[in-house]
Amino acid sequence: MSGAAAAPSPEELAWLARARVLAEEARGQVSPNPLVGAVVARGGQVLGEGHHAGPGLPHAEVEALLAAGDAARGATVACTLEPCSHRGRTPPCTDALLAAGVARVVVGCRDPLECDRAGGASTLVAAGVEVAFATGADEAACRRQNGPFMTWARLGRPEVTLKLATSLDGKIATASGESRWISGPEARALVHRWRAEQDAVAVGSGTALADDPLLTARDVPGAPRQPLRVVFDGRASLPSDSQLARTSAEVPVLVLAGPEAAPERRAALSAAGVEVALVDAAREERIEAGLAELGRRGVQSLLVEGGAGLAAAMLDAGVVDRVAWVLAPTLIGGAGAPGAVGDPGAERLADAPRLREVAVERLGEDVLVSGRLHDVPGGG
Numbered sequence: 001m002s003g004a005a006a007a008p009s010p011e012e013l014a015w016l017a018r019a020r021v022l023a024e025e026a027r028g029q030v031s032p033n034p035l036v037g038a039v040v041a042r043g044g045q046v047l048g049e050g051h052h053a054g055p056g057l058p059h060a061e062v063e064a065l066l067a068a069g070d071a072a073r074g075a076t077v078a079c080t081l082e083p084c085s086h087r088g089r090t091p092p093c094t095d096a097l098l099a100a101g102v103a104r105v106v107v108g109c110r111d112p113l114e115c116d117r118a119g120g121a122s123t124l125v126a127a128g129v130e131v132a133f134a135t136g137a138d139e140a141a142c143r144r145q146n147g148p149f150m151t152w153a154r155l156g157r158p159e160v161t162l163k164l165a166t167s168l169d170g171k172i173a174t175a176s177g178e179s180r181w182i183s184g185p186e187a188r189a190l191v192h193r194w195r196a197e198q199d200a201v202a203v204g205s206g207t208a209l210a211d212d213p214l215l216t217a218r219d220v221p222g223a224p225r226q227p228l229r230v231v232f233d234g235r236a237s238l239p240s241d242s243q244l245a246r247t248s249a250e251v252p253v254l255v256l257a258g259p260e261a262a263p264e265r266r267a268a269l270s271a272a273g274v275e276v277a278l279v280d281a282a283r284e285e286r287i288e289a290g291l292a293e294l295g296r297r298g299v300q301s302l303l304v305e306g307g308a309g310l311a312a313a314m315l316d317a318g319v320v321d322r323v324a325w326v327l328a329p330t331l332i333g334g335a336g337a338p339g340a341v342g343d344p345g346a347e348r349l350a351d352a353p354r355l356r357e358v359a360v361e362r363l364g365e366d367v368l369v370s371g372r373l374h375d376v377p378g379g380g
């Protein structure tokens, strides 16, 4: 790639920011595709806007070019993600951009899938189109908008969000095992919206047995997309009459079992309509191997909803990308009441995972503390 294009101007970066807003409209609807927005503009005037609304539907650049019509000739297109150069469910965006005769393309961030091919940016440059790349905070904002897609494309596993609700003293249940409900209705409603935006939701076998959860997205406006429901369950101990198993025909359930699972347990779950995947790895590698299995199934985002054992194993494996922690203004106390994160935990304070980009929000009487443990991997 010649790379001689001038850096994006402040006006072009404003179009890129607008394209990010457009892309956001489809959050939760595009997987396994990325969120993408595009703006066609020239001489200070926006000529067309578009976003990708979901698999099989036109890509953002195509929508924006359609809106701009003939005026797109000689114009600049700002798009949040590198245009694709391959034929998937729809034709390559580079073909549409070249056919429209655009003069310049401003790319928010690189597409990791394009890096493995000839590449959308290279294709455009070879055809004489100027291509400029956003840098710094502008690039990061575009990349972070697509955490699930980028993580999956780069690491072969879903982006993992660990969500837990605790009392102020960090307990997820009372000593007698009662955990419903620690958080208030506002926090619970938000979790249902998150479930509808995620490809999959997971709990450990302990939670599946103790709480018999349903893990569906409920009371969400419209017809929410339901996540795949996953149980990290080495012994395949999920009861066949659990809420998860009984509803598996409507919303699929996947049990990630280990080699220690008895064949009759696996057969019983299969007969109940639950899919059982054998994760043939030693216990210390089970989390990563389980996530890789989900990645192979195209799961790009995973909401881990506890309990303490699974949270600890995920943190210990270093695979938690985002944390969403609901703190309820209650004090449970008691050495026998479980803390939110089990063994082994950090030995030294310096080794304790520390959130970055921390945000704090009120949810009714609760407080949501969220942040990232890993930045979204780049596509370059």
Ligand SMILES: NC(=O)c1ccc[n+]([C@@H]2O[C@H](COP(=O)([O-])OP(=O)(O)OC[C@H]3O[C@@H](n4cnc5c(N)ncnc54)[C@H](OP(=O)(O)O)[C@@H]3O)[C@@H](O)[C@H]2O)c1
Residues within 6 Å of the ligand: 163, 164, 165, 166, 171, 172, 173, 177, 178, 179, 182, 203, 204, 205, 206, 207, 208, 210, 211, 232, 233, 234, 235, 236, 258, 283, 284, 286, 287, 305, 306, 307, 308, 309, 310, 311, 313, 338, 342
């Ligand atoms: N307040 C909240 O937000 C909240 C949320 C969820 C749960 N809870 C509460 O938490 C309690 C349950 O927590 P829990 O710790 O007993 O159970 P859990 O975390 O749900 O499940 C523990 C299981 O995770 C699996 N696991 C642990 N380490 C692993 C590793 N290294 N690799 C693979 N799998 C591993 C094991 O399954 P196998 O042994 O089957 O392999 C283990 O038994 C319940 O009281 C529940 O009500 C509270």
